[in-house]
Amino acid sequence: MHNKRMNDSMRQLYSAEEIPVLEAREKRRRAVCLAAAGVTLAVCVACCLLANTANMSLMEGTAIGASILGGWFVLYTRKFRLLDTRHELAHLRRMLDGDKAELTGEVQLTGERLRIKNSILVYPVRLADAVRPRLLYVSAVRGEEFRKALGGGKKRLAMQLVSNFITAWSEAEAAECAAAGAGTKAETAAGASSRNTEAESTGAARPAGAGREDV
């Protein structure tokens, strides 16, 4: 109940509705790659079959030119269109299917976006006040609003994570209000045991929210 209310107030970065869109895009781009490769090969083979003594140089030049240009097109399309879509789709599925954790803390963008090998473009996000240094990531494509919300500085946010990727977020004050409205309170993970000890000693034990951390 608490988690649902938290999630409702959060901006979700990933949606299952995107899967068919990405799948269609991947199919389309794969078809373009295959068609380009097929046409290139057909042109080269046609040049071989139509070559005779009179036009041999022309046919050879045409075949080489078609092979180079067609190959460049296929290589570029595959690398920067098709693979991008595949990585995006795989990443989306991982985020939707992965184990979710929730975290509230002060975050800051650390620098320029980077590409995770064989995956997507991301912005690295540092937990500014973490007890232990921790780096999170937000998708560069989906996280524009997130990036603008942070601006150049730090901000306290409530976030949902899957494998250190931010999948949902909201302003921390709004999240804590939602949590208060649901009748549960956040717990500090790092000091959980000491607080519990202290709380027990003062007779005010707090129930732990499942999977929640407050840094």
Added chain:
Amino acid sequence: MKFLKNVVSQLHVYVLWALISVIFWAWIFTMVNDAPQEKKLVIFIYGPVQEKDLSVELEKEMPEGIRMIRAHSFDYVVFGNGELETADLYLVPENEADGQSKMFCPLTPEVAASLLGASAAEEGALWKKDGVIYGVRAKAAGGSGPFPEQIGYDPAQTYYLFFSSLSVHAGDLTQAPDSTAFELARRFLPAR
């Protein structure tokens, strides 16, 4: 801008692909531009020759069973004499014939007569060595020769046509399966 960045990031791949394309298709066309010896006729000509133009001209009348006719200058032989020795015909000026005579196939008087007709009896119509006929006259000194636009003749020289002793198209001369070399030879000889 993004497009240029992407291209530069993969430039080594594109350069490698271009290299592979050039090498691969050049190799393919080397094979396309050739045929087995049984399917092609080859003539070597001593002196400057527009090889491609002459080959195109000769292919306009392709003998049956032949897929390709190639005309080469003797300068074409760079890496060895293999193709020179297995050619079908040679067109050589008189002053160079002796030096190339090892490759020539001897001709019988009947064969010479069938090629030149009545002019076989004229002086200088036949090239002989040690009394054996090897060549028939294609161009007289001071006269015009066959395919003058494609072949740079020495006007002062007499040119003879010779058959290769290793030709696979010289019929009974070399126990070859066909005699299409004779059809090609007649195109270099005066009309009978």
